[in-house]
Amino acid sequence: MAFKTEYEFELPRGYVDEEGNLHKRGVMRLATAADEILPMRDPRVQQNPGYLTIILLTRVVTKLGDVRGIDTRVVERLFTADLAYLQNLYRQINELDSSMFKTSCPKCEHEFQVDMAFSGALEEV
Numbered sequence: 001m002a003f004k005t006e007y008e009f010e011l012p013r014g015y016v017d018e019e020g021n022l023h024k025r026g027v028m029r030l031a032t033a034a035d036e037i038l039p040m041r042d043p044r045v046q047q048n049p050g051y052l053t054i055i056l057l058t059r060v061v062t063k064l065g066d067v068r069g070i071d072t073r074v075v076e077r078l079f080t081a082d083l084a085y086l087q088n089l090y091r092q093i094n095e096l097d098s099s100m101f102k103t104s105c106p107k108c109e110h111e112f113q114v115d116m117a118f119s120g121a122l123e124e125v
Contacts, residue, residue: 023065
């Protein structure tokens with residue numbers, strides 16, 4: 001089994017470019033240490049720590065439809081639902097500990113995964 005470093009996604013709303021074209025499908029790669037550290041030197045992040053998200057996503061989103069070069073202007077123009085989606089995806093693929101558990105239906109025995117992080121079932125004791 002190969003180590004997966006890139007993840008395809010589909011934005012809930014989609015990015016509308018300057019020509020009015022809609023771009024929904026893309027690819028995000030795993031973050032590196034440099035992706036987390038280097039943006040801290042950026043003056044925009046130093047002035048507004050919330051801007052870190054914009055720069056991080058600019059670094060790790062490698063493809064978005066037919067858009068050539070994902071830069072801060074592209075990420076800044078995303079709809080808030082799409083920005084939240086990408087932030088969540090970033091956290092999911094870069095977290096070391098997984099809250100996903102394999103389970104099966106007791107009646108039909110269909111196997112599936114459940115994300116326990118959102119169920120409230122996982123709490124630190």
